[in-house]
Amino acid sequence: MRAATTAVDYAIDVDRLGVRYNLRLNRKNTFRNTLATIARRGDAEQSFWALREVSFRLMPGESLAIIGPNGAGKSTLLMTLAGIILPSEGSLDVRGKVSGLLQLGAGFDQELSGGDNIMLAGAFLGIDDREMDRRAPAIIDFADIGQFIDAPLKTYSAGMRARLGFSIATAVDPDILLLDEVLATGDEVFRVKSRARVLELARAARAIVLVTHDMSWVTEFCNRAMLIEHGQVIAQGEPADIVHIHEQRSEVERRRKVAETALLLGATPEVATALGLVGPGRVASVRPTPRGGTER
Amino acid sequence: MGWAGPPMATRPVPSLSGRYRTLPERMNMSHEAPAAFHASAVRPGAFGLVREAFDEVRSRRRLIRYLARADLKKTGADTVFGNLWWILDPILQMIVYVVLVTLIFRRSQPDFPLFIFGAIVPWKWFTSSISEAITSVSGQDRLIKQIKFPKIALPAATVVSGIVQFGFGLLTLAGMLVLLYPERITVTLLLIPLIAAVQLVFTMALALVLAALNVFFRDVVNLARHAMRLWFYLSPALYGAALVQELGQTQPLLAQLMKLNPFFTILEAYRSAIYFGTVPDFAALAVVLLVSVALLALGAIVFKQLEPSFAKVL
Numbered sequence: 001m002r003a004a005t006t007a008v009d010y011a012i013d014v015d016r017l018g019v020r021y022n023l024r025l026n027r028k029n030t031f032r033n034t035l036a037t038i039a040r041r042g043d044a045e046q047s048f049w050a051l052r053e054v055s056f057r058l059m060p061g062e063s064l065a066i067i068g069p070n071g072a073g074k075s076t077l078l079m080t081l082a083g084i085i086l087p088s089e090g091s092l093d094v095r096g097k098v099s100g101l102l103q104l105g106a107g108f109d110q111e112l113s114g115g116d117n118i119m120l121a122g123a124f125l126g127i128d129d130r131e132m133d134r135r136a137p138a139i140i141d142f143a144d145i146g147q148f149i150d151a152p153l154k155t156y157s158a159g160m161r162a163r164l165g166f167s168i169a170t171a172v173d174p175d176i177l178l179l180d181e182v183l184a185t186g187d188e189v190f191r192v193k194s195r196a197r198v199l200e201l202a203r204a205a206r207a208i209v210l211v212t213h214d215m216s217w218v219t220e221f222c223n224r225a226m227l228i229e230h231g232q233v234i235a236q237g238e239p240a241d242i243v244h245i246h247e248q249r250s251e252v253e254r255r256r257k258v259a260e261t262a263l264l265l266g267a268t269p270e271v272a273t274a275l276g277l278v279g280p281g282r283v284a285s286v287r288p289t290p291r292g293g294t295e296r
Numbered sequence: 297m298g299w300a301g302p303p304m305a306t307r308p309v310p311s312l313s314g315r316y317r318t319l320p321e322r323m324n325m326s327h328e329a330p331a332a333f334h335a336s337a338v339r340p341g342a343f344g345l346v347r348e349a350f351d352e353v354r355s356r357r358r359l360i361r362y363l364a365r366a367d368l369k370k371t372g373a374d375t376v377f378g379n380l381w382w383i384l385d386p387i388l389q390m391i392v393y394v395v396l397v398t399l400i401f402r403r404s405q406p407d408f409p410l411f412i413f414g415a416i417v418p419w420k421w422f423t424s425s426i427s428e429a430i431t432s433v434s435g436q437d438r439l440i441k442q443i444k445f446p447k448i449a450l451p452a453a454t455v456v457s458g459i460v461q462f463g464f465g466l467l468t469l470a471g472m473l474v475l476l477y478p479e480r481i482t483v484t485l486l487l488i489p490l491i492a493a494v495q496l497v498f499t500m501a502l503a504l505v506l507a508a509l510n511v512f513f514r515d516v517v518n519l520a521r522h523a524m525r526l527w528f529y530l531s532p533a534l535y536g537a538a539l540v541q542e543l544g545q546t547q548p549l550l551a552q553l554m555k556l557n558p559f560f561t562i563l564e565a566y567r568s569a570i571y572f573g574t575v576p577d578f579a580a581l582a583v584v585l586l587v588s589v590a591l592l593a594l595g596a597i598v599f600k601q602l603e604p605s606f607a608k609v610l
Contacts, residue, residue: 021608079607083333083444086604091336097329102442111370120366123359124445126329175331 011176011207012058012081016090019051019076019231050076051231054090058224060175063198063208065218065239067246068228069253074211077228078102078180081209096175096207099125101165110154114145114164117153121168135171142193143167163190170197177201179210195221215243328355329445339604342597349596352446359445363453367428368460382464386416397534405536407571410477414570415533415563417465418492422499422559423524425458429503430517434510437610447603448596451507455500462492469570482573491565494581498558498588504595508602511609531559536567558584 023046051073058064066074079085080092082100108120118139122132140149143163148156156164170177179198199221202208212218218225218239225242227234227249235245259272267275340348353360390413397412398404405411432450433440440447466488473481510516532540540560544551554560561584565576 022605079441080335083335084441084607086335086337088337091334093332093334095332097331098444100443108439108442109366112366116366120362123362124329124443129358 009059010057011060011062011094011096012056012209013093014054014056014081014090015092017051017054017077017080017087017092018049018089019073019080019085020047020049020088022047049088049231051080051228054228054231054233056226056233056236058207058209060096060207061202061205062224063202063210063222065222065225065242066209066211066228067213067215067218067225067242068234069250072228073231074228075102075180076231078178078209078211081176082178094176097125097173098176098178099169099172099174100178100180101169102178102180108153111152113152114140114143114149114156117164118168121172125172127172139164139167139171142171142197144190159187159190166194166197170194170201174201174206176207176209179208179212181211181213215247218243328358333444339601345600346593346596349448349600352448353452356446356449360449360453360456363449364456364460367453367457371457371461379464382461383468386413386420386465386468389420390416393534403535403539407477407480410472410480411536411567411571412534413469413472414566415531417462417469418495418563418566419528419531419533419559420465421458421462422495423528424461425455425499426503426506426520426524427517428454428458430506430510430520432503433507433606434514434610440607440610447606448504448599451503451599452500455496455503458499459496473570480571480573484569484573484575487569487576488566491562491569491576491581494565494585494588495562497585497592498562501588501591501595504592504599508599511602511606527557527559530554531557532563532567537564558587 054077056064066077068074076085078100079102080087081094082098082102083094084102108117108124112120115136118136119129119132122129140146143160143166145156145160145164148160153161153164169179177198198208198210202221208222210217210222222239224236225239226236227242227246229249234249235242255275259275262272262275263269339345390409393412393416394409398408429451432454433447436450473485506516506520537560540551540554543554561577561580565581568574568576
């Protein structure tokens with residue numbers, strides 16, 4: 001056993017991580033809403049666990065794909081790994097510089113020019129000005145935004161914004177790269193370029209965690225995968241196996257929804273059962289699960 | 297979204313990084329943003345939170361400076377007159393009050409424009425800093441969900457950019473003294489930075505609390521607008537301490553309460569230094585400073601306590 005040495009080498013160590021959202025606090029809150037909620041107290045669940053009992057360890061050089069249905073908690077997990085959201089229970093150890101692209105085409109400041117955004121990114125990531133100045137030409141070149149570098153970010157097209165974001169996130173030599181559904185953006189040329197860049201980073205023994213709905217990415221470029229549903233880890237392991245489990249489960253889920261809809265529309269239970277037939281199993285064998293969280 | 301036309305604003309603005317500076321600063325990046333972190337539900341106690349807030353502001357000075365510069369660039373670049381508005385604004389406001397008080401209320405003082413200008417400039421600094429700070433966190437939801445950084449940098453940056461605008465206000469004041477009231481120039485003017493420091497601590501304390509609260513209750517920004525207006529009229533800006541004394545003869549309780557207002561002390565101190573050319577009441581100023589430091593610690597605790605929820609709520 002090499003346990004003693006490998007234990008030191010990990011890039012990310014997640015131990016029984018849980019993230020709870022308080023449903024009483026949300027973005028459009030006013031005093032009036034709060035009073036109304038207090039008056040209704042007890043009506044509904046006050047909080048919900050977006051993630052529960054998530055544990056895994058990632059070594060440098062590994063690239064982990066997180067897959068699962070919408071609202072499963074994939075983005076929440078990525079935000080927690082980035083240190084944006086604190087765990088409500090359990091713990092998280094991240095060793096190395098984290099960089100990521102968690103929000104599509106967000107950028108830092110819409111009013112500032114692309115060049116200023118690069119420098120601002122450096123200030124956020126704690127990379128000093130000279131270093132950032134040195135890297136700026138490569139970033140601009142990779143993003144392929146040319147003379148627009150001096151124009152405010154708000155004048156950029158969605159594709160340009162995505163390219164600049166990806167270019168900055170990967171150019172700053174991250175030890176750990178977090179990517180949320182960003183590889184599907186941009187034109188074909190940029191997709192090829194960004195794939196090459198991610199593979200390059202993976203080969204340089206960086207740890208990569210990516211959330212994606214593109215299963216070909218998972219099987220082709222990742223060496224680990226994790227399936228999350230309703231905030232819980234359903235399975236993790238070899239990408240091909242996990243993708244297979246995910247596809248099977250989505251099919252079961254899809255049929256269950258069809259059967260449910262049929263029932264709602266007035267179909268007889270027999271018809272609904274027939275519609276929801278899944279291979280050798282039946283609708284009844286699929287445990288109905290409570291609705292998951294929202295994609296935020 | 298999509299293509300939004302050619303870049304319109306390609307005017308040569310100085311780079312945010314001030315790339316032309318030749319400062320030989322090469323900060324060790326691990327001081328700014330640690331390359332590793334541990335996260336759990338365990339939060340430090342009140343004292344730990346204050347220390348954390350202090351360390352964050354100190355270690356992320358460059359980020360705060362950049363955010364402040366970005367803020368200034370935007371406020372300056374969007375109007376025809378640009379930064380000129382920072383000079384025009386207090387002058388125009390002063391003219392409005394001079395007309396109101398001298399012509400309508402007929403309660404003038406000798407050199408009345410200077411009398412109120414010395415109060416308007418610091419008060420504008422206070423209100424604009426606070427109103428910018430209130431939305432500094434809630435308006436940056438995309439940023440907060442995109443990257444890990446100490447959120448205290450956001451209100452801190454607005455307060456810092458406020459200092460620059462205050463500087464422009466003081467320049468205007470200097471111009472006014474030289475051109476119109478040269479006989480009022482005294483050494484006590486040198487006390488302004490000291491008074492401003494006290495005001496800065498108080499402003500920062502309030503900015504932290506309001507910025508954090510507005511994330512959870514969006515009414516804070518609306519309430520604050522009216523509260524600030526009332527606060528202005530209850531502070532000795534358009535009138536002097538003498539009027540409050542006078543009021544004390546008929547309504548001693550009200551006068552007493554008015555004197556508890558930190559801005560009673562602060563504005564009176566500015567007025568002593570600028571208008572009367574006398575030394576301000578240092579004892580009262582020291583009390584305000586002590587209270588402000590305590591409030592700042594409290595504000596830091598409130599802010600740091602609420603900080604973990606920002607990304608979830610926004």
